Amino acid sequence: xxxxxxxxxxxxxxxxxxxxxxxxxxxxxxxxxxxxxxxxxxxxxxxxxxxxxxxxxxxxxxxxxxxxxxxxxxxxxxxxxxxxxxxxxxxxxxxxxxxxxxxxxxxxxxxxxxxxxxxxxxxxxxxxxxxxxxxxxxxxxxxxxxxxxxxxxxxxxxxxxxxxxxxxxxxxxxxxxxxxxxxxxxxxxxxxxxxxxxxxxxxxxxxxxxxxxxxxxxxxxxxxxxxxxxxxxxxxxxxxxxxxxxxxxxxxxxxxxxxxxxxxxxxxxxxxxxxxxxxxxxxxxxxxxxxxxxxxxxx
Amino acid sequence: xxxxxxxxxxxxxxxxxxxxxxxxxxxxxxxxxxxxxxxxxxxxxxxxxxxxxxxxxxxxxxxxxxxxxxxxxxxxxxxxxxxxxxxxxxxxxxxxxxxxxxxxxxxxxxxxxxxxxxxxxxxxxxxxxxxxxxxxxxxxxxxxxxxxxxxxxxxxxxxxxxxxxxxxxxxxxxxxxxxxxxxxxxxxxxxxxxxxxxxxxxxxxxxxxxxxxxxxxxxxxxxxxxxxxxxxxxxxxxxxxxxxxxxxxxxxxxxxxxxxxxxxxxxxxxxxxxxxxxxxxxxxxxxxxxxxxxxxxxx
DNA sequence: TTATATTGATAGGAATTACCTATCTTTAAA
DNA sequence: TTTAAAGATAGGTAATTCCTATCAATATAA
Numbered sequence: 216x217x218x219x220x221x222x223x224x225x226x227x228x229x230x231x232x233x234x235x236x237x238x239x240x241x242x243x244x245x246x247x248x249x250x251x252x253x254x255x256x257x258x259x260x261x262x263x264x265x266x267x268x269x270x271x272x273x274x275x276x277x278x279x280x281x282x283x284x285x286x287x288x289x290x291x292x293x294x295x296x297x298x299x300x301x302x303x304x305x306x307x308x309x310x311x312x313x314x315x316x317x318x319x320x321x322x323x324x325x326x327x328x329x330x331x332x333x334x335x336x337x338x339x340x341x342x343x344x345x346x347x348x349x350x351x352x353x354x355x356x357x358x359x360x361x362x363x364x365x366x367x368x369x370x371x372x373x374x375x376x377x378x379x380x381x382x383x384x385x386x387x388x389x390x391x392x393x394x395x396x397x398x399x400x401x402x403x404x405x406x407x408x409x410x411x412x413x414x415x416x417x418x419x420x421x422x423x424x425x426x427x428x429x430x431x432x433x434x435x436x437x438x439x440x441x442x443x444x445x446x447x448x449x450x451x452x453x454x455x456x457x458x459x460x461x462x463x464x465x466x467x468x469x470x471x472x473x474x475x476x477x478x479x480x481x482x483x484x485x486x487x488x489x490x491x492x493x494x495x496x497x498x499x500x501x502x503x504x505x506x507x508x509x510x511x512x513x514x
Numbered sequence: 515x516x517x518x519x520x521x522x523x524x525x526x527x528x529x530x531x532x533x534x535x536x537x538x539x540x541x542x543x544x545x546x547x548x549x550x551x552x553x554x555x556x557x558x559x560x561x562x563x564x565x566x567x568x569x570x571x572x573x574x575x576x577x578x579x580x581x582x583x584x585x586x587x588x589x590x591x592x593x594x595x596x597x598x599x600x601x602x603x604x605x606x607x608x609x610x611x612x613x614x615x616x617x618x619x620x621x622x623x624x625x626x627x628x629x630x631x632x633x634x635x636x637x638x639x640x641x642x643x644x645x646x647x648x649x650x651x652x653x654x655x656x657x658x659x660x661x662x663x664x665x666x667x668x669x670x671x672x673x674x675x676x677x678x679x680x681x682x683x684x685x686x687x688x689x690x691x692x693x694x695x696x697x698x699x700x701x702x703x704x705x706x707x708x709x710x711x712x713x714x715x716x717x718x719x720x721x722x723x724x725x726x727x728x729x730x731x732x733x734x735x736x737x738x739x740x741x742x743x744x745x746x747x748x749x750x751x752x753x754x755x756x757x758x759x760x761x762x763x764x765x766x767x768x769x770x771x772x773x774x775x776x777x778x779x780x781x782x783x784x785x786x787x788x789x790x791x792x793x794x795x796x797x798x799x800x801x802x803x804x805x806x807x808x809x810x811x812x813x
Numbered sequence: 814t815t816a817t818a819t820t821g822a823t824a825g826g827a828a829t830t831a832c833c834t835a836t837c838t839t840t841a842a843a
Numbered sequence: 844t845t846t847a848a849a850g851a852t853a854g855g856t857a858a859t860t861c862c863t864a865t866c867a868a869t870a871t872a873a
Contacts, residue, residue, distance in 0.1 A: 216589060218517060219831085233850055246832050248851065253831095258596045265850060268840065275599040278792045282592045289585040290515060296581055297557045300574040493577045518860085532821055545861050547822060564821060567869065816873075823866070830859080837852070843845080 218290060220254040221283035223247050227263055228280040231270045296493050303496040305334035311347040311356040312339065315415040315439050316484065319458035320360070327508045328501070335497070344414045351489065358498055359487040362414050370487045371495075373502045376509050379457045379481040380422065382473040385449040391471040398480065402427040407445055407453040410435035415482075419454045422480045446470050456482065517589060519553040520582035522546050526562055527579040530569045595792050602795040604633035610646040610655040611638065614714040614738050615783065618757035619659070626807045627800070634796070643713045650786065657797055658786040661713050669786045670794075672801045675808050678756045678780040679721065681772045684748040690770040697779065701726040706744055706752045709734035714781075718753045721779045745769050755781065 219240075226236035227247070237247040255262050262276035272280065298306045312320065321339065328337070340347075340356060348367055350356045363372060382401075384391045390400070406423055408430050409416040423430060431451055436442035442453055447469040460472045488498055518539075525535035526546070536546040554561050561575035571579065597605045611619065620638065627636070639646075639655060647666055649655045662671060681700075683690045689699070705722055707729050708715040722729060730750055735741035741752055746768040759771045787797055 216517065216592070217831095218515065221592075234848090242831090243833060244850070245834085245852080250831075252851090258593070260596050260599060266840090268849080270850090275596060278595050278599065279592055282588065282595055286585060286588040286592070289581065289588055293515070293520075293578055293581045293585070294557070296577050297559050297574060300559060300577065516860095533819090541860090542862060543821070544823080544863085549860080551822090565869095567820085569821090814873100816871100818871080819869085821867090821869105824864085825862100827862075828860085831857090833854105833856080835853085838850090840848085842847080 216254070216257060217250075218287065220250050221286055223251050224254060224262060224276070224280055225283050225287065227251065227270065228272055228276070231272075233265075233270065299494055299497060302334065303494070304332040304500055307336045307338065308358060308494070308497065309338045309340060309356045311350060311359045311361075312341055313344060313347065313361045313414060314341050315409070315413060315456060316360065316362070316458070317341045319456070320484075323458070323512055324505050324508045328504055331504055332500070343412045345412075348487075351487065354489070357488065357492070357494060358501070360484065361487065362418060362482045363485040363487075364483070365487070367487075369490055371490045371492075373486040373488075373498060375484045375486060375502065375505055377481045378484050379475065379479040380419075380454040381457060381460050381475065382452060383443065383446045383455040383460075383470050384452040384473065385446060386469050386471050387449070388452065388471075390452070390473065393473060395476050396473040397476045398422070398426040398478075404428050405431045405451060407431050407434050407436065407442060407451040409439070409442060410437050415439070415456065418482045422454060425480075443470065454480070515553070515556060516549075517586065519549050520585055522550050523553060523561060523575070523579055524582050524586065526550065526569065527571055527575070530571075532564075532569065598793055598796060601633065602793070603631040603799055606635045606637065607657060607793070607796065608637045608639060608655045610649060610658045610660075611640055612643060612646065612660045612713060613640050614708070614712060614755060615659065615661070615757070616640045618755070619783075622757070622811055623804050623807045627803055630803055631799070642711045644711075647786075650788065653788070656787060656791065656793060657800070659783065660786065661717060662782045662784040662786075664786070666786075668789055670789045670791075672785040672787075672797060674783045674785060674801065674804055676780045677783050678774065678778040679718075679753040680756060680759050680774065681751060682742065682745045682754040682759075682769050683751040683772065684745060685768050685770050686748070687751065687770075689751070689772065692772060694775050695772040696775045697721070697725040697777075703727045704730045704750055706730050706733050706735065706741060706750045708738070708741060709736050714738070714755065717781045721753060724779075742769065753779070 222240055223236065223242075226239050227233065230236040230239060233248060234244050237244040240247060251263065258279070260275045260279075261273050262279055264271040264273055264276075295306050317339070325337075328335070340350070342350065344361055344365060347356065347359045347361060348365060348370075351359055351370065360375070363374075382390070382396050390396065401423070406419065406428050408419050408423075420430065422428075434445065434450065436445060439455075439459055443455070443459075445451070446453055449469075455472060461468075464472060486498060486502060488494065492498070521539055522535065525538050526532065529535040529538065532547060533543050536543040539546060550562065557578070559574045559578075560572050561578055563570040563572055563575075594605050616638070624636075627634070639649070641649065643660055643664060646655065646658045646660060647664060647669075650658050650669065659674070662673075681689070681695050689695065700722070705718065705727050707718055707722075719729065721727075733744065733749065735744060738754075738758055742754070742758075744750070745752055748768075754771060760767075763771060785797060785801060787793065791797075
């Protein structure tokens with residue numbers, strides 16, 4: 216069996232037309248015809264039904280085509296492995312991030328990454344933690360950036376930074392007049408939280424529990440920005456991760472963001488990848504680049 | 515890139531010796547030498563370090579060899595797919611079973627499968643449910659036989675049979691004199707159970723809860739046979755799945771097995787496989803074969 | 814030191830094969 | 844009946860895989 220034959224089969228499966236399939240493979244139609252027949256002979260099964268007017272895949276043909284694609288993908292990975300050895304900061308990388316982090320973190324780190332490592336091509340994906348972990352396991356993603364810890368043992372992790380929370384309160388709330396706040400002051404207050412599925416919800420719940428605050432069970436926001444709007448409407452207060460807090464607050468803002476006194480509640484942001492991934496060097500470089508960008512940010 | 519070249523690399527990786535590797539691939543040593551060099555040229559990396567006295571893989575070589583093995587495995591799967599289309603009841607099949615079922619079910623079904631489908635080669639694996647599911651997902655296993663339901667959506671399932679429980683009690687226990695038992699009679703009694711991890715433990719706990727019985731928290735058996743020994747020692751009673759109950763009970767047995775009156779508590783045994791697996795037909799045939807064997811058993 | 818065995822590389826040639834162009838056959842539509 | 848479309852067939856060529864024979868370098872034994 217030859218890889219080229221598998222490419223021909225996949226092309227025929229996708230084009231349903233010998234001439235177009237041959238064109239796509241940059242060979243003549245008789246070549247493709249012959250090679251496909253050879254593959255069928257070797258496997259001892261008819262893969263493609265050639266009626267004069269249309270091309271149809273047999274059941275076996277469909278199944279083999281699916282598997283052929285898998286083979287070709289794994290072959291492509293060989294080339295990527297070699298490329299990564301040649302220059303760890305080149306090639307394609309599928310990165311997954313959680314929704315409460317991606318829109319605030321990416322603008323801060325992407326410019327630096329692009330200038331520092333122009334040869335690396337990042338594909339960015341946004342999902343909640345559970346989905347990210349599953350996609351990492353299935354190798355649909357190469358690297359995750361999310362809140363740690365997560366319960367999963369067969370991944371390696373790299374620390375990035377701690378992200379403190381601030382309290383977002385409506386401007387005309389009494390608390391809004393303070394310059395700073397302590398956890399104790401939240402005791403018995405009600406907080407707006409994200410809906411089920413966001414890890415930020417769990418982290419906020421933990422802090423609420425420690426502070427003795429309650430969740431407003433009547434409201435559940437589906438995103439951090441919706442949540443922010445609700446605070447702006449005066450519906451209540453919430454915990455906002457640092458990166459989602461505007462850099463400077465103007466007098467017109469309907470929301471005040473109060474930093475916490477020590478000990479500041481925070482969440483731990485880090486990276487996760489499959490243990491033993493050949494891209495480890497790439498990830499460590501990215502870790503340093505991101506940490507550097509975030510330190511810059513602090514100033 | 516050619517599949518043959520990948521085979522050569524894998525052989526060199528495993529033999530660390532060009533002559534032996536060539537022999538294993540049924541080619542001459544110069545052929546293997548040349549083809550391997552061609553692969554290195556194409557990838558642009560040194561894969562194997564040839565010092566005069568020993569052969570060593572470079573880091574890139576190791577990584578590529580690992581991936582090459584993956585490619586070759588996927589190619590092998592193509593042949594298996596075709597074989598399964600040609601004759602669904604041939605080829606290799608990796609079957610996973612839970613430990614509280616395997617030793618009692620297999621002797622009842624394997625003889626029939628072997629005579630009915632001699633061309634199929636079964637590899638049997640025994641793990642607890644969580645491990646089985648992970649291995650099925652990773653395609654290390656093709657088919658599971660376990661207690662349903664399990665919480666997993668991307669698998670298909672086939673029903674096999676319901677397995678009633680019986681109550682195993684020490685012979686000199688008062689209950690042992692009854693010919694039959696009802697759930698109510700277990701109320702407030704203490705039961706011996708399996709340790710954490712066995713799905714049977716969860717099923718038994720559910721039944722205990724319904725019956726108002728308690729778990730003896732001082733004891734946890736690691737297998738059903740250990741549990742049986744403990745009952746024999748007069749330490750307490752337990753729920754025993756039907757298949758683990760001896761066919762005939764002699765007077766010397768230190769354990770009595772009491773069937774339940776209706777509604778009999780039972781567990782649901784079924785098969786699980788990856789949705790859309792090309793072996794579906796194989797699985798359905800096996801399902802029928804097993805059900806037939808179990809009906810025979812009933813008589 | 815010198816002979817010998819081991820191991821991978823190189824050279825040159827034969828067999829195979831993947832591919833091309835040109836042509837044929839069959840079918841559906843004009 | 845003709846024409847167009849689509850896949851199969853034929854024959855020839857260039858590339859490639861593999862062989863045998865041989866070489867070069869090293870380690871071990873005499």
